[in-house]
Amino acid sequence: MLADNKLNDFLRRDSQKDYTINYKHHIIFWSIYFVFNVFRWSSIHDDFAYSLKTNIIGFPIHMLLAYFNVYYLMPKFVYTRKYVSYSILILVSLFIMLLVKYNLTYYLVSTNVWPEGPENIDSLTLDYAIQTMLGELYVISFVTAIKITVDRMRANSKLHNLEKRQLTTELKFLRSQVSPHFFFNTLNNIYSLTLEKSNKAPEVVLKLSELMRYLLYATKKRKQNLTSEVECIQNYIDLERIRFDDSLKINIDISGDLQNHTIAPMLLIPIIENCFKHGANKNIGDMFINIDLKVEGDFMYFQVVNTIPEKSQQSNMPTRIGGIGLSNVKKRLELGYNKNDYDLSIFEENNMFHVILKLKV
Incomplete structure (x- = not known):
């Protein structure tokens, strides 16, 4: 604020x-x-x-x-x-x-x-x-x-x-889109658990309340402490772990000094969310997600790799990047950072979907 x-x-x-x-x-x-x-x-x-x-x-x-x-x-x-x-x-x-x-x-x-x-x-x-x-x-x-x-x-x-105001307005709009989009998908998860009368539902609601507390304040700021952003990611992943049980293998590696660096709030969540929405949710076999975040000097190196849905592999169709998701991330990077302060790569390789982000923090 x-x-x-x-x-x-x-x-x-x-x-x-x-x-x-x-x-x-x-x-x-x-x-x-x-x-x-x-x-x-x-x-x-x-x-x-x-x-x-x-x-x-x-x-x-x-x-x-x-x-x-x-x-x-x-x-x-x-x-x-x-x-x-x-x-x-x-x-x-x-x-x-x-x-x-x-x-x-x-x-x-x-x-x-x-x-x-x-x-x-x-x-x-x-x-x-x-x-x-x-x-x-x-x-x-x-x-x-x-x-x-x-x-x-x-x-x-x-x-x-006028150009600055238009860019600022557009950036604020993109930031405001993240929270409803994020909650929409999480509430769908809770809804699925309640239909199954799962005992995990209360824990999911508790985790969601922690995320809501973060989102209530973080998304109003232009920059958020990187440590808080990582905690938000971990809470989100905990929610997904509850829903997928042992059928989902997630490897997380976080290293470097997170304390003295900042990042646009909720910038990384859509990348993580994309793994579940267009990867794990549509996969029939073993599911794998690898998340690697490290800070070196003034830059954060963030890489996410997830299994491509088996149906997409069989039909030789590219993985669909839907809705706000990664397009929101691209636009927010364009508006919120200088061109030389970031590098975003998105590609498929060996039946895996890769998102690699280098960002000045």
């Missing part, structure tokens, strides 16, 4: 990181840009007062054109692929800006509206018009590039978060 809560908190925090531009960012950007321009042009003209006045006049025009382009022209015309209309409107906007800026500069600041030009300009010339419009286009392009970059980052962030 704690691990799931931490995962949900992480996803919630990550989803909130959507690169939203708020009013503070606008104020900081334009303030820095304004100060930079004032000092830049004051050094060029060697006239701080003139630079300050022209930037006070020019910056509202910069901002108006930039926001008009970013929040109206682009969504309405660029995103809808109306490029000709967009180009015309940009040119019209720049020309209107030119007229406004020229008149404000001429009447409020200086009759020489283009002091950086080759000569004193007190009228609306073609060179002045082109240079002024190009300068304004530079500002628009700079602001637009920032907006597009932030929008792309926001879109990528949302897509990434």
Whole structure:
């Protein structure tokens, strides 16, 4: 439960990181840009007062054109692929800006509206018009590039978060499938014993209650202590031993340090269960299951070998892997572990069915 809560908190925090531009960012950007321009042009003209006045006049025009382009022209015309209309409107906007800026500069600041030009300009010339419009286009392009970059980052962030949520949801669903599937088969076993009025039924119920206690808590965690997982496997096998008596030979070999390692809960049980459901349950002759689990370094090596049902051998049909079983294990490994952290092999050899799992724990 704690691990799931931490995962949900992480996803919630990550989803909130959507690169939203708020009013503070606008104020900081334009303030820095304004100060930079004032000092830049004051050094060029060697006239701080003139630079300050022209930037006070020019910056509202910069901002108006930039926001008009970013929040109206682009969504309405660029995103809808109306490029000709967009180009015309940009040119019209720049020309209107030119007229406004020229008149404000001429009447409020200086009759020489283009002091950086080759000569004193007190009228609306073609060179002045082109240079002024190009300068304004530079500002628009700079602001637009920032907006597009932030929008792309926001879109990528949302897509990434959506993919993570989908994977997390699918993983939780697969984990939740294990318990009902497991109990369904075990309850069928108990039902069979009660029909036979077997004295083993109470012992089976007791073992099942121990498993239920484990499953009630373990499957809510992303990782469970490997020792607890092995105990769960042993309880399950004890249940099956009661049902099959001496007709089933089970060899279990467990070695290595289990204490300091963790594993996705109920990951191994479907592999063990598959031996009984598609092996022992359908076998007529001697039944054999070999389980070998060892921990070496950071990896667990888990191998299960079971007798292939005699009917399957006679009909030359491959052993059926049914229901959730091993497909659930494969999917949970894909979603819960990195590709290099596990290796799963499933094959038949010498009338035996093999499942070999190498897993980083």
